[in-house]
Amino acid sequence: MFSGINQLFVRMADHPEMGKLLLRLTFGGLLLFHGQFKVIHGVGWIARLLTQKGLPDFIAYGAYIGEIIAPIMIIIGLFTRPAAFIIAINMLVATLLVKSGDVWHRSDVGAWSLETEALYFLGALVIMLMGAGKYTLVRDTRLQ
Incomplete structure (x- = not known):
């Protein structure tokens, strides 16, 4: 009985390309x-943190690339893996830069203090490994 229910659910929910699209839209949109x-x-506050760590402050402008340009590229499926x-x-x-001291800390409700950062980091790695999938504005020629 449970096997039959599971098979039915798998048939109804087996849409990996739609899953990739949903992941890209959610991930990119939230970022x-x-x-x-x-x-x-x-990004002045980031530049100050970089300077305090002995790094050049112009690196702060990379936040625009990582939090605006790359997410848009992921949403539309353009150079998804490099983005x-x-x-x-x-x-x-x-x-x-900001939360390295929180690696071993937990929040008041027991969550890991770096939970959000881990989700974004690992989500990016998952998208990099899976690619954009079928539904993109710019189609990968290997998929045709």
């Missing part, structure tokens, strides 16, 4: 909120 914040408030790689690097740098 754009972070980019919008940087557009409105600037996802850029986001993964962006998240790694952001985490090391």
Whole structure:
């Protein structure tokens, strides 16, 4: 009985290309909120953090690439794998700059303090490994 129910559910829910699209739209869309914040408030605070760590402050402008340009590329399916790689690097740098002291901390409700950062980093890696899929504005010629 459970096997039959499971098989029915698998037949109804087996849409990996739609799953890739949903992942890309959700991931890219949510990351754009972070980019919008940087557009409105600037990246001066990031530049100051970089300077404190002995790094050049112009690196702060990479946040625009990692949080606006790359997410848009992921949403439309243009150079999806390189864009996802850029986001993964962006998240790694952001985490090391802002939250590196939180690796072993948990929130008041028991969540890992780096939960959001981990989701974005690993989500970017998943998109990089899976690619854009079938539903894109720019089609990968290998898929035709």
